[in-house]
Amino acid sequence: MPTQRDSERIALQEQVLRFQQFDADIAWDIGNRLRTKALERQQAIVIDITLNHQLLFFCAMPKTAPDNAEWTRRKRNVVQRFHRSSYAIGLTLERQGTTLAEKYGVANVDFAAHGGCFPVFIQEAMVGTIAISGLPQRADHELIVEVLADSLGENYAGLKLD
Numbered sequence: 001m002p003t004q005r006d007s008e009r010i011a012l013q014e015q016v017l018r019f020q021q022f023d024a025d026i027a028w029d030i031g032n033r034l035r036t037k038a039l040e041r042q043q044a045i046v047i048d049i050t051l052n053h054q055l056l057f058f059c060a061m062p063k064t065a066p067d068n069a070e071w072t073r074r075k076r077n078v079v080q081r082f083h084r085s086s087y088a089i090g091l092t093l094e095r096q097g098t099t100l101a102e103k104y105g106v107a108n109v110d111f112a113a114h115g116g117c118f119p120v121f122i123q124e125a126m127v128g129t130i131a132i133s134g135l136p137q138r139a140d141h142e143l144i145v146e147v148l149a150d151s152l153g154e155n156y157a158g159l160k161l162d
Contacts, residue, residue, distance in 0.1 A: 003091045006161050010088040010141075013159050017148045018121040022128060024056050026151075031057035033147045034132060045134035045143070048072035051120070051127055053080070064134055071133035074112035079119050081106075083126045087115030087141040116140030118148065 019026070027049040038045045044063035049056050060069060075086040078100070082089050090113035093099055100111050115137030120128035130148070132140050142161060149156035 003095055006138075007088060007091045007095075009159070009161050010085055010091070013145050014085060014088070014119065014121075016154055016159060017118070017145065017152055018123060019152070020122065022051060022120050022122055024051070027051060027056035027128075030130060030147060030151055031059060033151060034130075034143065035059055035061065037143060037147060038134075043135060043143075045132045045140070046072055048076065048129075048131040049120075050076065050129050056128075061134070068133040071112060071114070072117065072131035074110060075114060075117035075133070076129045076131045077111050078113050079117045079126075079129045079131075081111070083119055085115070085119060085141065086113055086117040086131075087137060089113045090115065090137070114140075116144070118144045 031047050031049050034047050038061060044061045046061070046064050046068035047057060047059045078086045078089050093103065093113055100106050100113050101108055116133055117129050117131035119126045120130060130144050132144060135143065138161065145159060146156050149159050
């Protein structure tokens, strides 16, 4: 089952892609890397990076819409609540045959268990989020993982989804 394989790989990504430190300069670097990759691929995304609930980097590329920023906010809320990537939470709920609203009583207007937001960990503490919106959910997730792997000096080929 692809969702089970993806879930296992995402758990590995979340363990490996952790920071020694994270600050505004690192957020700026990652945000610019995401933007550059999207430009190279002629993709249009919104990028939203936070640290301790403070927005450090935001970019709405041409051909995105205000709704993309809403999607990043909703995905971010999922990661802040569960300390897992929004894609991991969405896949778990899919396997369980339920939704965030059914299982946790949260409003869909504020939470989206769709790929595209990844937790920022410093060792074992979640301190922030990196969210994008504009691509299909799996591609949103993978773009973040690709950039984080490169930024942290990890082998993306060993981390990417099948």
